[in-house]
Amino acid sequence: GPKVLQIPSHQIIDMGQMxxxxxxxxxxxxxFYWYKQILGQQMEFxxxxxxxxxxxxSKLFKDQFSVERPDGSYFTLKxxxxxxxxxxxxxxxxxxxxxxxxxxxxxxLTVL
Amino acid sequence: xxxVQQSPESLIxxxxxxxxxxxxxxxxxxxxxxxxxxxxGKSPKMLMSIFSNGEKEEGRFTxxxxxxxxxxxxxxxxxxxxxxxxxxxxxxxxxxxxxxGKGTKLSVKS
Numbered sequence: 001g002p003k004v005l006q007i008p009s010h011q012i013i014d015m016g017q018m019x020x021x022x023x024x025x026x027x028x029x030x031x032f033y034w035y036k037q038i039l040g041q042q043m044e045f046x047x048x049x050x051x052x053x054x055x056x057x058s059k060l061f062k063d064q065f066s067v068e069r070p071d072g073s074y075f076t077l078k079x080x081x082x083x084x085x086x087x088x089x090x091x092x093x094x095x096x097x098x099x100x101x102x103x104x105x106x107x108x109l110t111v112l
Numbered sequence: 113x114x115x116v117q118q119s120p121e122s123l124i125x126x127x128x129x130x131x132x133x134x135x136x137x138x139x140x141x142x143x144x145x146x147x148x149x150x151x152x153g154k155s156p157k158m159l160m161s162i163f164s165n166g167e168k169e170e171g172r173f174t175x176x177x178x179x180x181x182x183x184x185x186x187x188x189x190x191x192x193x194x195x196x197x198x199x200x201x202x203x204x205x206x207x208x209x210x211x212x213g214k215g216t217k218l219s220v221k222s
Binding site: 031033035040041042043044045048050055056091095098099100101102103104105106 | 143144146148150152153154155156157158161198200202204207208209210211212213214215
């Protein structure tokens with residue numbers, strides 16, 4: 001099936017540093033998402049966008065977070081500065097239609 | 113309060129048995145319901161969707177939806193050890209946001 005690629009798979013950084021998580025979505029998909037999951041618990045919605053524009057951000061999407069799609073292909077989630085509570089697995093997903101999400105394998109972020 | 117309530121939190125069924133999972137939304141603005149499955153250490157994968165009242169069957173999996181009560185259920189017959197996973201219910205509305213419940217952890221014992 002369609003593949004969403006996420007890099008890196010793991011990232012360890014010191015608190016206060018900046019981190020950029022990268023996602024290469026399925027090429028013809030229109031909707032893009034970022035989710036946060038702590039220790040195999042609930043998938044928490046962060047942000048979604050469509051047609052290059054942010055559609056909705058959750059309360060978890062703090063001011064330190066930003067999303068971009070620099071060249072129209074891959075898209076990024078940037079956290080600057082990072083905090084201890086940002087440690088989690090971050091999943092990106094793309095979708096051709098509402099609800100039908102294809103998830104990447106996730107980036108495990110550890111903030112020390 | 114959680115917008116998507118799933119029950120039970122965990123479930124153990126014998127191999128070959130029937131597993132029944134429940135999900136209710138408290139948001140009346142939802143348009144569609146999805147079920148995803150997440151094996152340990154992996155990303156969620158789509159299982160089934162349901163958009164209108166009634167029942168939908170795909171192989172060993174059956175989904176029911178009652179839109180009036182915003183309740184959906186997933187039933188897995190002839191459960192296999194490979195079905196052991198976290199089952200996530202997700203609801204969506206017009207803004208394409210998909211909200212997940214906390215999940216039901218299913219263990220199938222051989």
